[in-house]
Amino acid sequence: MSASAVRLTARGVTHAFHALTVLEGVDLDAAPGEVTVVIGPSGCGKSTLLGILGGLLAPAAGEVRLAGAAGGECLNPITYVFQDASLLPWRSVAGNVSLVLEDTPLPASERPARIAEVLAQTKLSDFAAAWPKQLSGGMRQRVGIARALAVRPAVLLMDEPLSALDAQSRALLLDDFAALIARASVTCVYVTHNLAEAALLGQTIVVLSRRPGKVRAVRRIEQPIEGRHPEDPRLLEVQAELWELIRDDAAKAEREIAGADA
Amino acid sequence: MPTLEGMVPFRARGFAPRDIPAASVGTLIGLLALWQAAASFGWISTAFTSDPFSIGRALWILARSGQLWVNLWASLQRLAIGWVVGTVAGLALGLVVGLFTVARSPGMAVVSALFPVPKIALVPLFIIWFGIGEGSKVATLAFGVFFPTVINVVAGIDGVPRSLIRMGQAFNMSWRSIVLKIVLPGALPVILSGFRITTSTAIILLVAAEMIGAEKGIGAFVLEAGNLYDIDNLLAGLVLLSVIGLVVSWVLGRLERALLAWR
Numbered sequence: 001m002s003a004s005a006v007r008l009t010a011r012g013v014t015h016a017f018h019a020l021t022v023l024e025g026v027d028l029d030a031a032p033g034e035v036t037v038v039i040g041p042s043g044c045g046k047s048t049l050l051g052i053l054g055g056l057l058a059p060a061a062g063e064v065r066l067a068g069a070a071g072g073e074c075l076n077p078i079t080y081v082f083q084d085a086s087l088l089p090w091r092s093v094a095g096n097v098s099l100v101l102e103d104t105p106l107p108a109s110e111r112p113a114r115i116a117e118v119l120a121q122t123k124l125s126d127f128a129a130a131w132p133k134q135l136s137g138g139m140r141q142r143v144g145i146a147r148a149l150a151v152r153p154a155v156l157l158m159d160e161p162l163s164a165l166d167a168q169s170r171a172l173l174l175d176d177f178a179a180l181i182a183r184a185s186v187t188c189v190y191v192t193h194n195l196a197e198a199a200l201l202g203q204t205i206v207v208l209s210r211r212p213g214k215v216r217a218v219r220r221i222e223q224p225i226e227g228r229h230p231e232d233p234r235l236l237e238v239q240a241e242l243w244e245l246i247r248d249d250a251a252k253a254e255r256e257i258a259g260a261d262a
Numbered sequence: 263m264p265t266l267e268g269m270v271p272f273r274a275r276g277f278a279p280r281d282i283p284a285a286s287v288g289t290l291i292g293l294l295a296l297w298q299a300a301a302s303f304g305w306i307s308t309a310f311t312s313d314p315f316s317i318g319r320a321l322w323i324l325a326r327s328g329q330l331w332v333n334l335w336a337s338l339q340r341l342a343i344g345w346v347v348g349t350v351a352g353l354a355l356g357l358v359v360g361l362f363t364v365a366r367s368p369g370m371a372v373v374s375a376l377f378p379v380p381k382i383a384l385v386p387l388f389i390i391w392f393g394i395g396e397g398s399k400v401a402t403l404a405f406g407v408f409f410p411t412v413i414n415v416v417a418g419i420d421g422v423p424r425s426l427i428r429m430g431q432a433f434n435m436s437w438r439s440i441v442l443k444i445v446l447p448g449a450l451p452v453i454l455s456g457f458r459i460t461t462s463t464a465i466i467l468l469v470a471a472e473m474i475g476a477e478k479g480i481g482a483f484v485l486e487a488g489n490l491y492d493i494d495n496l497l498a499g500l501v502l503l504s505v506i507g508l509v510v511s512w513v514l515g516r517l518e519r520a521l522l523a524w525r
């Protein structure tokens with residue numbers, strides 16, 4: 001598969017829910033084929049930003065642009081992996097993947113092969129016929145990523161896909177996700193509040209301040225994603241740096257009463 | 263400070279009622295047997311009541327003479343047509359109200375205003391409009407089924423998680439696909455449980471409408487038996503209604519199990 005050559009750029013993105021300003025003048029550059037991690041304390045507007053990046057929310061001000069050529073097989077240029085997986089409970093694992101292929105130009109005859117391929121990539125082949133309710137949280141997220149990979153996205157937007165999981169499932173999935181993202185070579189924006197995930201996946205790390213979210217810092221990690229190790233001292237150093245940047249904000253965000261400043 | 267010694271007592275007893283299927287059947291058979299005994303041994307007067315054997319015999323005679331089938335068929339036909347018409351119309355309006363802003367407030371206003379009107383009160387009006395024949399009866403049922411169906415379909419659609427609809431949009435699914443593959447299946451559990459309410463409403467209205475002006479049908483039959491102080495036949499009619507209710511509820515249960523296996 002050819003690497004995604006699509007760049008996603010946000011300029012001056014500002015958003016408010018009623019009187020609550022959530023994002024203020026956010027600029028973001030997601031370079032083609034790279035993973036851009038957005039990190040920030042909870043409630044700072046990360047999901048809102050991702051919604052705006054993917055065209056699910058209209059920003060109050062600012063704009064988001066795509067530039068570049070998507071691969072020839074691309075069926076849905078901007079594709080999401082949601083925090084809660086968002087699977088249809090009345091469709092099997094395979095049915096959930098099929099769902100997003102049914103409205104596309106992919107011939108129905110090629111659908112089963114495509115489904116089998118992404119289920120194999122996400123280690124779900126044995127669970128094709130299972131209902132979502134039978135799966136663990138980690139397995140559901142695997143379905144979420146299988147579904148996203150099935151449409152050969154140019155841009156992959158991931159909203160804290162591991163945050164609802166226990167630490168062990170998270171560690172297992174993180175390894176797999178890193179490999180899958182690296183191999184699919186999409187332009188990826190990965191939102192998290194987890195420093196370890198940021199250091200393991202990020203090539204560019206955008207640090208947001210607490211609400212209203214503004215860009216506090218942008219950090220590069222040149223090391224390729226595949227082969228990164230959680231105990232790597234350089235990555236631990238990055239984590240420490242990131243923590244320095246967000247600690248005060250995180251502490252304040254924790255004490256905030258939702259909507260108190262609205 | 264009190265000293266603690268000995269086994270930790272188990273404290274989590276009770277608050278976990280279980281179903282025992284044999285007990286349901288047993289209770290019904292026991293009650294029938296008790297009733298029969300009470301009548302046979304003269305504990306209760308049979309002048310104004312009856313007993314299970316007499317009711318059974320009445321049903322047998324009705325079946326042999328063909329009267330049972332004529333009335334049953336008339337009632338089932340009205341029930342089926344009235345319920346289907348009301349349900350289809352209710353599904354259609356419920357969908358429109360559930361999906362479109364322009365229809366929502368106007369639709370809900372009309373439904374809310376008409377829903378509380380006891381539908382039986384409309385029978386005289388429908389007789390004027392549709393005549394004393396089948397039209398007025400079917401219309402009464404359809405009308406009675408229509409409003410709760412609309413309300414249920416709207417509630418079902420409102421209950422579909424927006425996140426699933428956003429997911430569909432994020433994958434560029436067409437509007438039609440989102441409605442057919444996300445909204446409707448998501449609303450189905452609520453819609454199906456609404457069917458339980460609308461079918462029992464329909465049976466109530468069926469009997470009421472048949473009592474107001476019909477020659478055939480279980481409602482008419484029960485009314486006539488009452489006028490003749492024929493308690494065996496009157497209760498035989500009630501048994502038929504109960505059986506219809508049980509069969510409908512069984513069918514709906516099967517339907518739910520088949521369609522909602524994923525839950």
Ligand SMILES: Nc1ncnc2c1ncn2[C@@H]1O[C@H](COP(=O)(O)OP(=O)(O)O)[C@@H](O)[C@H]1O
Binds near residue numbers: 017020043047049211
């Ligand atoms: N649809 C909405 N309506 C009103 N407030 C919202 C809505 N969505 C999010 N918010 C508020 O906006 C802020 C940012 O939310 P979100 O983007 O979900 O933060 P994050 O993903 O960083 O935790 C939060 O305070 C949240 O309560």
Ligand SMILES: [Mg+2]
Binds near residue numbers: 160
């Ligand atoms: Mg979020």
